Amino acid sequence: MTKPSPSRFDAIVIGAGFSGLYALHRLRELGVRTLVLEAAEDVGGTWLFNRYPGARCDIESIEYSYSFSDEIQQEWVWTETMPAQPEIEAYLHFVADKLDLRRDIRFNTRVVAMTYDEAAGEWMVQTQSGESLVASFVVAASGILSVPLDPDFPGMETFTGASLFTGHWPKEGFDLSGKRVGVIGTGSTGVQLIPVVAKEAEHLTVFQRSPAYTLPWEVRPFDDGELDELKANYAEIRAAQRQHAVGAARLSAFSVLFDMMAKPPLKAASRQEQLRAIEEGGVMGALSWGDVFFDIEANRMAAKLYGEAVARIVKDPETAASLTPSHPFGCKRPIIDQGYYDTFNRDNVTLVDLRKGPIVEITPTGIRTEQGHHDLDVIIYATGFDAMTGALTRINVHGRDRLSLADFWSSEGPYTYLGIAVAGFPNLFIVQAPGSPSAATNFVAALEQHIEWIGDCIAYLRDNGYRTIEALPDAQHEWIEHTTALVAPTVLVDPSCSSWYNGGNVPGKKRMYMGYTAGIPEYRRRCDEIADAGYTGFKLG
Known part of the structure; x- marks a missing residue:
């Protein structure tokens, strides 16, 4: 039997997340015959798979959205200042339906x-x-x-409890109530996940490989009429966004970092000025200095000051010291958090600092480190990308x-x-x-x-x-x-x-x-x- 000739297109797009959906729409407008190939069962990309508790964007919703269609930005209704995963996934479904994109997307491919x-x-x-x-x-x-990076700890296959992966979280969710839960990883995913899991689990053990710098953030529902007012000013918001270095003129983790560079230098600050900075701004105050990104000595000073700010939040001195990062601030992606450090004041939360002794193996009943064994019912791997x-x-x-x-x-x-x-x-x-x-x-x-x-x-x-x-x-x-x-x-x-x-x-x-x-x-x-x-x-x- 003669093998059929392959189907031909002007362009093939790989992926049906934010980028792939807009690529399909744009190429269609140009008269380019386009097909999108998507490995998942639906649109969404990263926001389809990362359904872990607490998953949220660190850009304001009105800017973390398409600007090419005024009709879309006027019709869609955001509910929070910074959107959570379910809302972003729903937004992408709305866009795909609004623009009739699914007919040119092959899912599960x-x-x-x-x-x-x-x-x-x-x-x-x-x-x-x-x-x-x-x-x-x-x-x-x-x-x-x-x-997602596949974790490779010895004995993973022997664990008799539930193993969950933040990058492939179950669509139906997972009930952690009454469970002894271990989380490996304290990057952006872990910092978002940990405060939420702590409120649900019977006990949470956090296995920290590298402490994170975090930027405490208020995320709130929009007030009555607030979103309508923002939509009325969308032309000005988008114009400012296009001129901003990070593409986010309003508050975001990135725009805050750029603003920090305009601050006075830390190396010229008196001890009284340094203390005033963390008294008024907490951990944010410890980092808000103009020389931190360009001077490693100033960066180390900021890290020490950051540790002092953490110690004012976390009651246990040993835990606070373990939560203080040792790498330069800014060399990793900034992380926003909601109550991350306060979580370690809870009676049902334990921090295991793996710098004091790494994970040796996963056992049938939990995790063994060089510091001891921890009995667990659930292990959540938040090990990065x-x-x-x-x-x-x-x-x-x-x-x-x-x-x-x-x-x-x-x-x-x-x-x-x-x-x-x-x-x-x-x-x-x-x-x-x-x-x-x-x-x-x-x-x-x-x-x-x-x-x-x-x-x-x-x-x-x-x-x-x-x-x-x-x-x-x-x-x-x-x-x-x-x-x-x-x-x-x-x-x-x-x-x-x-x-x-x-x-x-x-x-x-x-x-x-x-x-x-x-x-x-x-x-x-x-x-x-x-x-x-x-x-x-x-x-x-």
Whole structure:
């Protein structure tokens, strides 16, 4: 029997989260015949899988949302200042239905391989079910935090209780009442999860590998009429958002960090000024100094002051000391929290500082560390992500001359041009790749710029008779030199810090700071300048 010819499309988009949905809509508007392939059963991306208790965005809802459609932003009703996971997932369902996107999305379809056909100038895309599809262009909208790190503790399979993973939380939820619960991990996920679990579990044991800096935050329902007033001013809000470095002009974890840089230097502050800062601002006051990001000595001073602020909240001195971070502030993603430190004053919460003795093994009845054994009914793994590159390196991507993307990024580092394209991989666009602003900005604001630039590029190629576009190696190298130079004078590259920003949280991953830190407006200016000049740094064929 003759094997059927593969289905053909102008473009294939991988992923149906925030980026993939907008990519489909934008390309459709341009008349590009597009198909989206999504491994999950529905839209949502990261916000579909991360249903753990307490999951929430750290950008205000009216800015962590699409700006391309005034109709959508006027119709959708946010209920809180910073949205929780269920509301964000519901929002993406609303958008998919409003724009009739589902008819061009294939769910439960995992991409396992992509091979570039040089002779035809096309991509052959293979799915887990064995189907082959062909497209002139591929837009990888596979997410920067879509691949959880699989924990690898000895004895995990022997545990007789329930094992839960924050990145794949059960859709139906899980009843933790009356349970002895252990949580491994105190990154952003753990900090959000722990206060919620503590209120439900009989006893919570937190296994902390690396203490986090957190920014206490008030999240509240909108007051009557407040959202209507904001919607009436959406044009001004969006204009301010586009001009802000992090794409969030209102309060967010990122905008607060940028504001800190305008403060007076810590090294010039008197002891009385330092104490006044934590008396008035708590842990936020400990960090709000202008030299903390650029001077490692000032950063260490801020860390010590932060510990003093924590000790004013956490009653047990040993626990407070264990909760004080030892890595530089700012080298990891900032975390917002709601009652995180107060949680450790509860009688049913125990902190295990793994710096004093790591986990030895998971046993049938709990977790054994070098400090002792802890009996548990449930273990929750909040162990982080293989960020930025993880989704694409798990697909067998081969470009020109059979170059493997995973091998290239593993050996050379996560190099890209503009955080959008990789030399040797023609007609492959990556949304928010390493070298883009994504990691240190409002993700939605950054992705909208990406999708619009990619759409305009494909339209330019079509209108001018080009079939292919490929990043040039020299331009790629210059771009990475530029992004690296931006962070060189900051604590972001301090060798003592291992985070998903630099890949240091993944064993064997090439370390390199993966974000673009000059801000979205400057990034947009550079991308537009390159496009206006006929796509300098690219080879068009």
